[in-house]
Amino acid sequence: MGEIVNTVAAALVALLALPALAAPPVQTTAEAGNPFVDGRYADPDVAIYNDRYWVFPTSSRGYAEQTYLDAFSSADLITWTKHPNVLTTANVSWAKYAVWAPAPIQRNGKYYLYFAANDIQSNTELGGIGVAVANRPEGPYVDAIGRPLVDRFVNGAQPIDQDVFIDDDGQAYIYYGGHGHANVAKLNNDMTSLGTFADGTVFKEITPAGYIEGPQMLKRNGKYYLMWSEGGWTGPDYSVAYAMSDSPIGPFRRLDKILAQDATVARGAGHNAVLNIPGTDTWYIFYHRRPLGETDGNARFLAYDRMNFAADGTIQRVKMLVKDNFDDNNAIGWKTYGGTWTATAGQYRAQHSYGGKSLLTDNHTNAVYDADVTVTSGGGDAGLVFRATSAAVGTDSYRGYYAGITPAGQVILGKANNNWTRLGATPMPITPGTRYHLRIEAAGTSLKVFVNDMTNPKITVTDNTYASGSSGVRVYNAAAAFDNLTITTS
Incomplete structure (x- = not known):
């Protein structure tokens, strides 16, 4: 019994010794400049691992070149470190190209990265949503199950653009869908297999009005917020809308468009993620956008701005701000x-x-x-x-x-x-x-x-x-x- 107590005590001491993530000063936008990292990237998702903020985006290139995923980490949301090739098709036997929209999450002492690959257009093709696992946030991530986790169209939803959310009760959910349809499914505790709902179904359609792709789930003050992208991803009208619900599976009724093009700053602003600074009610929306004058659909770059809530819990419209204090010692975008x-x-x-x-x-x-x-x-x-x-x-x-x-x-x-x-x-x-x-x-x-x-x-x-x-x-x-x-x- 004494050995067990000593082991638990040692574990608590080690836990307390871990560095705490210091909350950065509240910012109105990426005050060190948007884009906040160099290179063409899109579809960012975010995570907080150990003492750093992490961003996992799609490499914004032609389909045949999208064979890898990079990541970026920061201790302060100002200076970012690039982690190249955290996942490559060399570690996923069935993925060939079009590796999109990574969704990171941690559980069971492991780091999971969900991704879409091959851009399948029918159930006769090999591809869909996969899950990779690593022992460190920066990988390398390797295929966890040797096949796609979701490999077919269900309810008309193309298996792409996944987001993974763990509720306060420990239940994990995966939200996904392209071609104008969105589904939600339960993830089992192993994070590599799908569960069932009380009625025995695996997938539930939750498509709100105006939905195109890119779902993102967050929870605040007991309310569930589903966000998604509208418009065409190569066009200036790409944007972000949202809905609220009392349940993680909806129903979700569209409330408003909160992020859209600004003819003075950038176009094609969409496919977002949301970051909450731990212990605060400070929120940031991470997204990609296309600089003015760019006509190449893949000329997408990462940005973030402050996201604010009204007193009634609704999300206020996001304004893309222009600032650069050069604290990151770069001049990206100039x-x-x-x-x-x-x-x-x-x-x-x-x-x-x-x-x-x-x-x-x-x-x-x-x-x-x-x-x-x-x-x-x-x-x-x-x-x-x-x-x-x-x-x-x-x-x-x-x-x-x-x-x-x-x-x-x-x-x-x-x-x-x-x-x-x-x-x-x-x-x-x-x-x-x-x-x-x-x-x-x-x-x-x-x-x-x-x-x-x-x-x-x-x-x-x-x-x-x-x-x-x-x-x-x-x-x-x-x-x-x-x-x-x-x-x-x-």
Whole structure:
């Protein structure tokens, strides 16, 4: 008996010694920038394993190239580590291609990864939803049963886009379905076989109105939330809707669309997962989206934003926000036009150049643009570009506006069109190496520039040359560091 007590005590001590997952600061979006990881990925699902947050996405490539799954982990939702090839078709005898929508979950001391493969279009083809298992979150995952777990169409649902959910009573469920139909089934405790409902059935159809694919289940305050994707995955109308229920098997009545394209930020926003920070009521929606200007269906990238609930438990509509504090020391999503740019020490740094600029893929019209700007050397200026189009390498090779600060002792505002037209300037002492907060308020033809004092503008002008375009940062005859860029709209 003493040996048993000692063994239990030792186990408790070991458990208490495990590192606790520290809750990151509450964010309104991926404040270190969306996309938050590099590369074309889609269909993210999330998990919390040990002391890290994990994201498991689909590799967004042609079907024949989708033979592997990567994963990403982070301790703070800011800096992400890539774990390549956590699952490959080499470890699944029946999977050949189109490996999609991984769904991670932990149970019985093992890590399970559910996935779809082969994109079957009929019950005569080999493929469907499989389950792989590993001893570590990063794998390698190997096929757990040597065949698909769900290998056929049931209730019209293509066996793809699975999500696995374990309820508070320990019962596990798998939600899945493409071709406009959704099913739910019970998973047995072994996580590799399907159970039955009280009426003896294995699958129940739960298709809500508007459903296309990509179900996701979460539970909050005793309510079950089914989320799913609507629209076409290659189109701009891809989006996320949801329903609520008192039961994990429904019924689910569509309530609202909560994530959709934004013509100022990105299109094709869909196929989501949801992350709840343990011990809090802080929630994030992870999803993929297509940058503006991209027409390739597989040009999908991972993003996350804050997801909020109303007092009655309904989900508020998600707004895709534009921020980058460069705390992850990368500039994913930025495109440079001249100059040398590096993200380091939590800042975006430009070496000395005559007109080097770096732009996002946004297309804002009326917005407030903020950034911290430090001129580090040179006698020129550094600042913000906005409403820019036709960007190219060259001193003034873009069409748009620019506001900046210069150690020559001025705040300046002007417009470019392969030349430079000054619209306004005002004296202000600017010290090299000192950080200044620069803000532009652009509303229709009204342009206002603020520096440090956000109440009284340094420059106010009216100009109707440019109505909309992309945003970014620029230097002229200077080197500079930029930080805490945000673009907000009403």
